[in-house]
Amino acid sequence: MIRFEAASRSYPGQPRPAVDALDLAVEAGTTCVLIGPSGCGKSTALRMVNRLIVPSAGRVLVEGQDVGGLDPIALRRRIGYVLQGVGLFPHRSVADNVATVPGLLGWPRRRIAERVDAMLDLVGLDPGAYRERRPDALSGGQRQRVGVARALAADPPVLLMDEPFGAVDPVARGRLQGEIRAILGRLGKTVLMVTHDMDEAVRMGDRIALMREGRIVQADAPARLLARPADAFAAEFVGGDRLLRRLALLPAEAHAEAGSAPGAPALAPEASLKDALALMLASGADRVGVAGSPRIVTLAAVRAAAGGPERGPP
Numbered sequence: 001m002i003r004f005e006a007a008s009r010s011y012p013g014q015p016r017p018a019v020d021a022l023d024l025a026v027e028a029g030t031t032c033v034l035i036g037p038s039g040c041g042k043s044t045a046l047r048m049v050n051r052l053i054v055p056s057a058g059r060v061l062v063e064g065q066d067v068g069g070l071d072p073i074a075l076r077r078r079i080g081y082v083l084q085g086v087g088l089f090p091h092r093s094v095a096d097n098v099a100t101v102p103g104l105l106g107w108p109r110r111r112i113a114e115r116v117d118a119m120l121d122l123v124g125l126d127p128g129a130y131r132e133r134r135p136d137a138l139s140g141g142q143r144q145r146v147g148v149a150r151a152l153a154a155d156p157p158v159l160l161m162d163e164p165f166g167a168v169d170p171v172a173r174g175r176l177q178g179e180i181r182a183i184l185g186r187l188g189k190t191v192l193m194v195t196h197d198m199d200e201a202v203r204m205g206d207r208i209a210l211m212r213e214g215r216i217v218q219a220d221a222p223a224r225l226l227a228r229p230a231d232a233f234a235a236e237f238v239g240g241d242r243l244l245r246r247l248a249l250l251p252a253e254a255h256a257e258a259g260s261a262p263g264a265p266a267l268a269p270e271a272s273l274k275d276a277l278a279l280m281l282a283s284g285a286d287r288v289g290v291a292g293s294p295r296i297v298t299l300a301a302v303r304a305a306a307g308g309p310e311r312g313p314p
């Protein structure tokens, strides 16, 4: 796990610390997303974890160890790092890029070659087709996949991701986010990620930590942040369409009830409540069926879920 304990970073000549007494824990095997306005300290906080930036006060622990007491080079080999634009070595093949950390760790060549192929497979790139390519012969999304493969190659328990999908076009981005989230979940990685994109935070995060001026305004599960922003700043930041975002997170099946809706359109079993609402709007009906089940989702159920069980007093 990653833990910030009153971690601060000040710069000379700045009126306030870039990161100000940050307390945050990222539980093992979960993804926490740092989000907030430009300059709020997200990247500074992230870089304290692998000691690219040293705290002026407080400390950061990785798997129980204060990173301030660890050799920075050894530390960085235990922490995967994925950057926007990836930072692949342009004159090296995809295979050489993915092999970077295992090579530094002195793995035998054969083990490295097997690992490279396994990592390319993992991120959805056919090793035979991509192993020998140079980064400039890849699309933005493919480069990003190689960046993730490289970060995971030595099987680090902890992964840092700084705007990892910024260079990927919006259509490919959604798919890539879903795939990478599934991979990270399956591997049980502990991930701290920075983004300025709320949709990305909702899609990728088990928790979202919203920052402002070096401090955390709210750290919560995405559904809770969307349903119940802590203050006016949080409400404005998560946006006017936060209720739709929340509906997209909720499976329709979980909000279905017994009933029939003759002639009404049917939802796919894995559909979200946002899908249900879209189908109601498109068909003019106030209820839709769930395919293959004697259950329905009603407009009233969508309304109730949008406000959420967590809605506080007015």
Ligand SMILES: Nc1ncnc2c1ncn2[C@@H]1O[C@H](COP(=O)(O)OP(=O)(O)OP(=O)(O)O)[C@@H](O)[C@H]1O
Binding pocket: 011, 012, 014, 018, 036, 037, 038, 039, 040, 041, 042, 043, 044, 045, 196
């Ligand atoms: N080396 C430095 N010297 C002085 N000030 C710095 C330095 N690095 C960062 N800062 C300041 O610290 C604050 C936080 O910067 P940081 O890069 O962490 O923000 P951010 O939230 O990641 O922003 P963005 O979303 O724009 O990348 C900013 O006000 C920035 O100007």
